Amino acid sequence: MGIKSFIAKPLAAFAVKQINKWKNNPLAAQKSVFSQLIRQAKGTAFGKDHAFAEINTYEDFKKKVPVADYEELRPYIDRVVNGEENVLWPGKPLYLAKTSGTTSGVKYIPISRESMPEHIKAARNALFSYIHETGKSDFIDGRLIFLQGSPVLDKKHGINTGRLSGIVANHVPSYLQKNRLPSYQTNCIEDWEEKVDAIVEETINEDMRLISGIPPWVQMYFDRLGTRSGGKKIGDIFKNFSLFVYGGVNFEPYRARLEESIGRRVDAIETYPASEGFIAFQDSQNEKGLLLLVDAGIFYEFIPSEEYFNENPSRISLEDVELNKNYAIILNTNAGLWGYSIGDTVKFVSKDPYRIVVSGRIKHYISAFGEHVICEEVEFAILSVADEEGVEITEFTVAPQVSPDGAELPYHEWYVEFARPPADMYSFSLKVDLALRKKNVYYYDLIEGKILRPLLMHELEKDAFRNYMKSQGKLGGQNKVPRLSNDRHIADELNKWIKG
Incomplete structure (x- = not known):
């Protein structure tokens, strides 16, 4: 056992202790987040336009703030993108996450100084939860790979702008940087096929232990590793590969082929990150669903999916959700998204603690x-x-x-x-x-x-x-x-x- 994996276990125990504080009191955590968000945004343009000073309860909030998708919130977001301060959240965003929308073209999602640390903490806590539950930490002593976008960022009116994965690449903790691949130069390659080929060359002879990415693109990496190695299984190329971290899509349609490519089963951690906020992660290898992050600067609302396109759909907080029912998830965040429909549907599989599965897209x-x-x-x-x-x-x-x-x-x-x-x-x-x-x-x-x-x-x-x-x-x-x-x-x- 190396020094990093040795130190990781007490750090994981401490992190899980902190998680349990809000995990065991989720409604109180959500109430606190709600109060903080309203208080901090009272003086913004959106806060003034929607009378945040008069909001004391969630019922008040629903009367003042409508549910909105990107296009409906766009007049405010465009002001943010153009460099105006104090529009949706105090000051200017730290980043603008660039995403591709099917109807809105390129979308720019604000990430604030308050919200960015929550992305990093959630990713770290997903790993710490795994270490604490399983006792397995040796993967930290080997090489780690995160298949992600380019870390090179553009500027829009003084605000750093790029893909979420590229933004996060600039915040990988220092204790993981020496273990991390690909190199910065390879990570900056824009053409995906060229980038994957370069990653294969950099990693094929390394001690890869953790591999992370969206399943179809990880499969592409595995296919090219197999071709480059003369048909070897990934588990034979990387004998210590033991942990797969993924998010963004349902893993099940990809599981059989990925496991066939690997040649054996490896542990997996599912995460639910989005440009709008890090929503949930798998905190247990033994329990179904992802732990909803109720203390991460996001106040959640839910609309029953069958009512979503109604003129006046039901709109509830975490307290009133039911098990095994599809909901459109609505976010209010410490980056200034209000009543924001992210477009995903979720289903609760547990309320003690609150765990969800992502069941689809409301428009798909x-x-x-x-x-x-x-x-x-x-x-x-x-x-x-x-x-x-x-x-x-x-x-x-x-x-x-x-x-x-x-x-x-x-x-x-x-x-x-x-x-x-x-x-x-x-x-x-x-x-x-x-x-x-x-x-x-x-x-x-x-x-x-x-x-x-x-x-x-x-x-x-x-x-x-x-x-x-x-x-x-x-x-x-x-x-x-x-x-x-x-x-x-x-x-x-x-x-x-x-x-x-």
Whole structure:
């Protein structure tokens, strides 16, 4: 055991002790965060426009502050981006996190001096929680890799601007810097494929023990390591690789292929970071769900997902959430986001402590025929059947076909890239359709009522989704393929990669 791994254990015990203080008193922690946010933002332009001085309770807040997405908050954010002070939060932001929006184009999310430390603390505490529970800390003595965006930042009116992962790269704790790869020069490479090749060359002969990143891009790294090593498993290349840290997407569709690439199972920690705030992390290898961070400068609100598009949806605080119910998550943050709809849906799997699973995106659904199929349902349908039949999925997406040729009934069209395809595609697709009917009664009724025909599934060529993302300028980084679309923008592009 090295000195770093030895010291990590008492530090982890101390961190978990601090976590337990708010973990065991979550509602009090949220009440305190709420009061602090309102008090600090009273003098901002947003605080004055929404009478923060008159807000004493959450009920007051709901009357004064509407739920807003990026476009609705944009008039204030544009003022921040243009260099104006005291707009959403006191002073100017420390950073602007640059993200890609489907409807808003490039989005700029403020990160303040108060919110930036919460990102770093949450990432650190995810590792400390793992160390404290398992007693495993040897990974700290080896090499660590974080597959992330470039740390090179631009300036907009004196504010450092870049991708969240690149911003965070500038805040890796000093005690991890000597262990960390890739090098700064390699991390600055903008072209993702060139960058991955350079990372392979830098790491293939190193003692890699912790690997972190979004699963599809980690898989790309693994594929190229395998090619470079003559077909070796990742677990043979990195014999001490023991911990995979990921976030951004549901891991399950990628698990089988990643584990096959590794050649053995390794421990994993799921995190839920976003430019808007670090929301949750997996604090236990034995419990389902991610621990909601209730003392991290974010006051949470929730809207039942089925009410989200209503004119006056229910809007509740943590105190009133129910288990196993889908909610759109709404953030109020110490970077100045107010009533902000991040676009994700979550489901509580525990209230003691509050643990969540990310169930999808509020705008990623199919309801072209009134079925309102959500991401959680399509992932269950295909993964449950794939597991039964020994099929491995690389990636997939689903879109409605409203106007098929001829006299056919409309249907859901699936585009799937397989690592191990089914022996009989028609039989496989029929089983997936039946599984989806069991999960969604509206879809079931539409099939039974001959409004829709059963789904149509296409097998795509190898690397189809990577090629699609590359064609869109979204290869690598924090970019992800939506699993569901209510239109055909993605589907029509993918038609060119249908196998055969």
